[in-house]
Amino acid sequence: MNDSLNQPSTYVPPKVWKWEKENGGRFAKVNRPTAGATHEKELPVGKHPLQLYSLATPNGVKVTVMLEELLARGVTGAEYDAWLIHIDDGDQFGSGFVAANPNSKIPALMDHSRDPVTRVFESGAILLYLAEKFGAFVPDDPAKRAECLSWLFWQMGSAPYLGGGFGHFYAYAPFKIEYCIDRYAMEVKRQLDVLDQHLADHRFMCGNDYTIADMAIWPWYGGVVLNAAYDAAEFLGADSYKHLGRWAREVDKRKAVQRGRMVNRSFGPLEQQLRERHDASDFATKTQDKIEPKSAD
Numbered sequence: 001m002n003d004s005l006n007q008p009s010t011y012v013p014p015k016v017w018k019w020e021k022e023n024g025g026r027f028a029k030v031n032r033p034t035a036g037a038t039h040e041k042e043l044p045v046g047k048h049p050l051q052l053y054s055l056a057t058p059n060g061v062k063v064t065v066m067l068e069e070l071l072a073r074g075v076t077g078a079e080y081d082a083w084l085i086h087i088d089d090g091d092q093f094g095s096g097f098v099a100a101n102p103n104s105k106i107p108a109l110m111d112h113s114r115d116p117v118t119r120v121f122e123s124g125a126i127l128l129y130l131a132e133k134f135g136a137f138v139p140d141d142p143a144k145r146a147e148c149l150s151w152l153f154w155q156m157g158s159a160p161y162l163g164g165g166f167g168h169f170y171a172y173a174p175f176k177i178e179y180c181i182d183r184y185a186m187e188v189k190r191q192l193d194v195l196d197q198h199l200a201d202h203r204f205m206c207g208n209d210y211t212i213a214d215m216a217i218w219p220w221y222g223g224v225v226l227n228a229a230y231d232a233a234e235f236l237g238a239d240s241y242k243h244l245g246r247w248a249r250e251v252d253k254r255k256a257v258q259r260g261r262m263v264n265r266s267f268g269p270l271e272q273q274l275r276e277r278h279d280a281s282d283f284a285t286k287t288q289d290k291i292e293p294k295s296a297d
């Protein structure tokens with residue numbers, strides 16, 4: 001044991017890495033080092049042109065917020081069916097899902113209004129696809145569009161440090177490793193400061209207009225400062241990022257955000273879980289508190 005780093009120091013990597021045992025972490029059951037389908041399973045298809053296969057993680061919420069924002073703006077073509085993908089049970093490795101996303105990760109979108117039916121995977125690509133399809137939430141002006149896409153791609157490149165790095169080692173790893181938590185806390189705090197300094201003189205990420213850049217960044221970085229992710233707000237000193245906090249609370253109040261984050265949610269308070277969404281009325285009638293009988297406690 002290396003005491004100063006609070007980590008075991010006996011491990012010597014073999015010449016060639018082998019997948020020999022489960023690592024005991026939260027995702028041990030589904031993680032594997034190969035791609036492709038493990039079983040045959042078709043995806044269901046509902047009544048709307050847009051079919052979403054997802055789960056209400058931050059990457060999933062980006063897309064359901066976008067769809068609810070479009071609908072709130074009166075874009076009726078954005079009506080959608082949202083199907084729940086249980087990633088802890090390996091649904092992402094079913095043949096139908098792999099055909100929609102060869103990377104086996106939620107979210108995946110199929111657009112049946114196009115011939116041939118068009119698949120879109122990667123949450124950032126889905127946001128941009130929908131923004132272009134409906135001409136909304138991405139600026140037309142080239143300079144503003146460049147700024148918007150820069151922040152969108154910033155999020156796609158940065159969030160793995162927050163989720164796969166910091167969140168994994170702080171919240172999910174089977175034991176706490178100071179070296180890893182230090183490395184990623186340092187980077188995440190730097191990212192929080194990037195956002196805080198930018199939002200000091202911008203209402204939203206790209207100025208006065210709320211765009212797909214806000215939709216991409218909020219579920220991750222808003223989630224951390226509002227303490228909705230990893231229970232790490234205190235650890236990361238989230239209160240000190242005043243402008244980021246102000247922006248996160250403003251986005252949090254939007255009706256479409258409140259609806260979008262309920263879709264494909266299978267955890268948390270029952271009244272916040274709309275596991276599948278096929279119609280706008282489902283928010284009033286099909287949340288889990290209305291479906292599941294109350295538990296005895």
Ligand SMILES: N[C@@H](CCC(=O)N[C@@H](CS)C(=O)NCC(=O)O)C(=O)O
Nearest residue numbers: 057059087104105106107122123124
């Ligand atoms: N870069 C991808 C990341 C998607 C992603 O990591 N999805 C996670 C949930 S947030 C997932 O499906 N994990 C299942 C797995 O890794 O097997 C995106 O933004 O769409």
